[in-house]
Amino acid sequence: xxxxxxxxxxxxxxxxxxxxxxxxxxxxxxxxxxxxxxxxxxx
Amino acid sequence: xxxxxxxxxxxxxxxxxxxxxxxxxxxxxxxxxxxxxxxxxxxxxxxxxxxxxxxxxxxxxxxxxxxxxxxxxxxxxxxxxxxxxxxxxxxxxxxxxxxxxxxxxxxxxxxxxxxxxxxxxxxxxxxxxxxxxxxxxxxxxxxxxxxxxxxxxxxxxxxxxxxxxxxxxxxxxxxxxxxxxxxxxxxxxxxxxxxxxxxxxxxxxxxxxxxxxxxxxxxxxxxxxxx
Numbered sequence: 355x356x357x358x359x360x361x362x363x364x365x366x367x368x369x370x371x372x373x374x375x376x377x378x379x380x381x382x383x384x385x386x387x388x389x390x391x392x393x394x395x396x397x
Numbered sequence: 398x399x400x401x402x403x404x405x406x407x408x409x410x411x412x413x414x415x416x417x418x419x420x421x422x423x424x425x426x427x428x429x430x431x432x433x434x435x436x437x438x439x440x441x442x443x444x445x446x447x448x449x450x451x452x453x454x455x456x457x458x459x460x461x462x463x464x465x466x467x468x469x470x471x472x473x474x475x476x477x478x479x480x481x482x483x484x485x486x487x488x489x490x491x492x493x494x495x496x497x498x499x500x501x502x503x504x505x506x507x508x509x510x511x512x513x514x515x516x517x518x519x520x521x522x523x524x525x526x527x528x529x530x531x532x533x534x535x536x537x538x539x540x541x542x543x544x545x546x547x548x549x550x551x552x553x554x555x556x557x558x559x560x561x562x563x564x565x566x567x568x569x570x571x572x573x574x575x576x577x578x579x580x581x582x583x584x585x586x587x588x589x590x591x592x593x594x595x596x597x598x599x600x601x602x603x604x605x606x607x608x609x610x611x612x613x614x615x616x617x618x619x620x621x622x623x624x
Contacts, residue, residue: 357433357497364436364493365417368443368486372592375482379596383603389610396617 402598409591416581416588424581436494437578442586443486444512446593448549450480451519455546458539470535471608473542474526475600477519479593484516499562508563511552518545 420438427434457473460466491509492502503509522545526538556563574582 357431360433360493360497361435364439364490367489367493368439371482371486371489375479376596379599379603382607383599386603386606386610389614390606393610393613393617 402595405591405595405598409588409595412584412588412591416585419581419584424578425575427578430498433494433497436490438581438585440487440490440494441582442589443483443490445586446589447480447483447487448553449590450476450483450593450597451515451546451549454480454519454542455549458542458546461535461539462543467608470539471601471604473539474523475597475604477522477542478600479597481516481519481523482596483589483593484512484519487512488516504562506562507555507559508552508561511548511555515545515548515552518548 416438420435424435424438426432453476454473457469457476460469461473491512495504496502518541522538522541525541526534529537531537555561
């Protein structure tokens with residue numbers, strides 16, 4: 355493998371890790387928002 | 398508060414974009430390793446940010462043990478979680494850099510092994526917090542965090558006191574670094590610190606909201622039980 359490929363792989367892996375974590379956070383936030391709405395409706 | 402968050406988000410996006418450009422274009426090409434050395438600009442700042450977050454986790458855990466402060470408990474949880482993300486980046490980018498330079502993906506070298514142990518300690522901390530239902534969980538987690546933090550200086554100083562496969566520290570370790578490389582390293586460190594701060598802020602607010610929801614649900618169940 356070309357040495358440049360390792361560089362791209364490392365940079366892509368870094369952003370994939372951060373992106374995955376942010377996606378998990380976004381899903382968690384959506385779930386909490388839904389729970390808040392449900393609690394508001396049930397009074 | 399919301400405006401401050403938006404400003405930080407914009408500043409972080411700009412800093413990360415510039416830091417990426419600096420790492421790929423502005424930084425000079427290292428003579429022996431070539432372009433693959435540019436992994437350094439993501440690998441090293443990620444390690445520094447992970448150490449800083451584990452330090453925050455340690456301070457927050459000690460504060461929790463003294464004062465039983467909910468805010469300190471949330472801060473400890475958040476900093477450990479984001480710290481694990483940055484430590485994962487270190488453990489992934491390190492072997493990708495090692496393969497073309499050392500000819501191997503991994504070696505059971507002191508620095509590498511201690512970093513893996515550090516990651517495992519904080520993953521255990523998060524597993525404990527996620528799955529334990531005991532009311533003593535924050536206390537147990539804080540104690541684990543205090544002991545876990547002992548590994549941070551061991552990881553950092555392992556390359557100062559022992560001969561390891563891992564190179565010596567570039568700053569303060571007697572190594573010489575081209576000043577342009579030093580500046581690019583600094584930009585990336587600041588950019589990743591801003592990212593960590595932004596993510597911690599988001600995660601902190603989310604944890605506060607999540608705890609409020611759980612409390613409301615518990616109250617609702619109690620009220621229904623009393624009827």
